[in-house]
Each structure stands twice: as structure tokens, then as C-alpha cells.
Amino acid sequence: MPQTSLKKRVEVFESWTATYNDSIVALMQRKFGMDYRDAIRGVVTLAHPAPGENILDVATGTGTVAIALAEAAEGDCHITGIDITAAMIEAARKNVAERGMEPVFTFQEASAEDLPFAADTFDLVTSSLALHHTNVLKVLREVRRVLRPGGRAVIADVTANRSWRGMLGPMARVFDQMYMFGTESNDLFCEFHTSGEWRRLMREAGFKETLMDFHEPKHFFSRGIAVTRGIKPIN
Template sequence: MAENKDMKEAVLRKTLFQSKNMAQMYSLYRDVYPDTLAPTIMDFVHAYNKVGAKLERMVEVGCGSGQAIKKFVSYFDNIIGIDISAEQIQEAEQNNPFPNVSYAVGDAYQLPFDTGSVDVVLCGEAIHFFDVDKFLREVTRVLRPQGCVAIFGYWMPVITPVGVADAIERDRLQKIGSELARKCKVGGCYMEKIKSHLTCEYKDIYEQLSSPDKVHNTDLKSDLEWNISQLLGYFNSLSPYNLYMKKKKEELERISQFSEEELKKHDINEIFRRDLKKAWNVTDQNDTDVWMKVEFGIFVVMGNRPVFN
């Protein structure tokens, strides 16, 4: 029964990603990767390839609307982003200024590349949706002998109000705000498998990766300055939130109590907004006027070409 439930939720999540609105939210609010991401990964890659040489081909699987790819354009002659969502790919193509970058709808388990034809495979904030073993076997197939794979993601934000001079008060508000953000994010419908991958910062992915040489890096941090409206945009782009709201609406309809006003009472993002503004004593300010530092810890698993018996 639990397996059937997970399969149903996986189908629901796929339909959520097949949404133009979701693709646009990804484009606006999911560009959280620091400038240090690409050099960190490429330092590892260059251990297996000539340092300074521009490599031929990189592929990102689960590329969304192209947030991470732009960090790597100077390192490769050709970059291809693959995603199962046609809407995400359309959004990526519409906002792509790079002549060496292209996008295509594709399956993570049947990549449209010849065996041994790819230098680097990336997977950013997506592998937790995949069958990891099946995906890594396909990565092994497409990688050249000296090829590398890099898998990265992020989990909970730490939020700190801007403009609070007193360090003790700033730390107090950071703890309150970050805990509210944590409750908001985990309030969505996270499948247990997805949550377990993220909460351990992909350590389990690192352990499963059968690369002879591999690294698990948890040192990278985002460096963002957002207002409340932007943070809510990020939360609104999360598939567990959208799945939660879809289920809540269906539940209210089933008991004949649905209205937009009633649904809003159950909106975990709206509850977060209200509680944060109250805790930070900014209820009289517009969301766009309340600024904060937002820090995501970025975790990266890197390896040379995996080996399977």
C-alpha cells in the first residue's frame, strides 16, 4: 500500500512540473547557486582532464529552467540541459542567451547520447526524484572513460533580517525566522525517500556512488539577499507545497467546505508570512520592503566515472 501511495505521489509531482506557471517560478526563484559551485566542480573534473582545456560536452539532467547551467558556459564547447518537463525546457530556451547551450525534453534513464560521448554529467536538485541506481548506470554509459559526474542540492535556508544593528537581537531573529522557514518547508508533502536524501545532504548518494574516486563537499553556501516576497516565491515553487495545497483543496471539496478564503487558512506559506512578520515586528511593512540574508548550504557529490560489475 505504501508503495502504491508513493507511485501516485510521483505521478502527481510529475504533473506539477508539467506546468508553465511552475516553470516560470523556477526561473524566477530557484537561482540559488553560488559562483563557487562551478569552480569547485571543475577543479575535480580537471584532475581527470587537461587543466585549462575547454571540454567538449556537459549534460545536466533535471535541468529545470536552466539555473545551474549558466555557471558552466565558459568551461565547455557544448552544454545540453535535459528535463522531463516540456514546460521547463520551453522556459529555459526562451531565456537562453548562450550559443553553446541547448535544451531538450528527455528521460534521465534513457539519455539521448551515444555511449562514451559526454565529459561531465551534472544533476542539480533533482536526483532525489530519481531511481538512483538506474540513473547512475545511465550516467556510466554516456560518460567518457575520463568523465565525471557531479550531483548537488540544498535543503533548509537560514534567514537573517537586514538592518538589525544589535548582534544579539539579529541572532535571535535569525533563529526564530529560520525555524519558521523550516516548519514551512517541511509542512509540504515530502515523500520520505526525498526527505531522507535531502536531510543527510546527499551523504547516502555519496555512499551509493560507485566511483573509484569521489568527494562529498558540504562547504559551499549561497549568498542571497531577498525580501519576503521573493522568499515566498521560492516556497511557492516547491512541488511538496503545491502537492500539499492540491490535496488540501481536494479534501475541502470532499467535505463541501471549499472556498478560496477557507483554503487560504490552510496555506502553510501564508501562515509563514504572517508569523515571520509578527516575530520580526514588521507587520506594518510591505513584503517587498522587508529584506533578509538567505543562506542555503549547498552539498555536492563528485566522482569520476562510476564502475558497475
């Protein structure tokens, strides 16, 4: 992605920091007909974090999902949260501190497309509602690289509507654009994939044993939510 686009993304995400938690809850309920807490539970359920695991949360934002993972592991794990946005990282640190969970977490600024970690480092990598702002296949390959053999990747993201790929796709996409008009993140450097395409991308990135929890779009033209899990092969 061009550097100018990366700079713009950072600027916009910085501006969202103060209102991000409230706005994502409202957006999910109003536009997707889904409780944000259900999306978080979907990630935690498929991730099934275990005590003692080393976990990476990519594009951690304000740390909401990372904290839920730590709670599910009863605080007996280590979680590294990365984000390209300094203000989001600071918000995540504050949220962790308010819960007295600082020893569990490390946060740093980093790009999902170029993870600053050695191969075979993490037992679990997660990311939630962020990868449509990235080159997804590039990120998934990086995620696979830093996972230990047998490790899990659990990705929640907004999906394209299958109708967008058909003959009436351009019209359906116009309806979707009108429906999403005025929302903070409407198509900001975004590339959306259908649920089927997500399965293909996971396989192409080298993951096996994929599972998916798919939340159908609210309307025939609008976007859905998918939580996808893949395993890095041992051999």
C-alpha cells in the same frame, strides 16, 4: 517509478516554471541558510568545465546551472540539457537566447532515469537539486554509462539529516516536515540521502575518486546540501 507518479511530477513541475528561479533562491536562503549562487558555484567549481568538452546537464530546469557551466568554459563547449518538463525546457531556451548562447546548447525532453544517449558520450555530467525526485542509484548508473572513461559526474542535491537515521529519527523528521511546510517541493515523491549515503551511492554506481562539498543543515533536524563529484574509471 509508477507512470501516474511521473505524470503528476510533470504537472507539478510545469506549474512551477514561471516562479521557479525566484522560489528556489528564496527557499535556499530561508530554509537552508545558503545563497543559491553559492550552490551554483559549488557545482561549477567541482565540475571545472574545460573548453571543448561535451557536457550533459540532467534535470536542467530553467538552465541556470547549464549557463554557468558554459560561461566557465568561455562558451567553448557543447551542453545538452534534459528535463522531463516541456515548460522548463522552453524557459531554458529563452534564458540561453537572451544571452546569445544558442550555438552552445541543445535541449530535449528526457528522463534522468533513462538517458537517451549512447555510452561514452559525455566528458562531464551535472545535475542540481533534482535527483531527490528520482531513483538516485538508477540515475547515477545511467550517468556513469553515458560518461566517457575518465569523465566526471557532479551532483548537487538536498541531503537527509543524519538525525533521521537514529532512534529519534521519526521525531526529527516531523520537525523537518513542520519547518518545510508550505514550500513548493516539500517531499513531492522525494527520497533524501545523507551525505554519507551519497558517497556510498556514488561508489555503488561505479564512480571513483569522489569528492564532496557539504553544507551542514541549518538546524539539528533539517536538510543539508551536498555537491558530490565522482570519476568514471578509465579501466
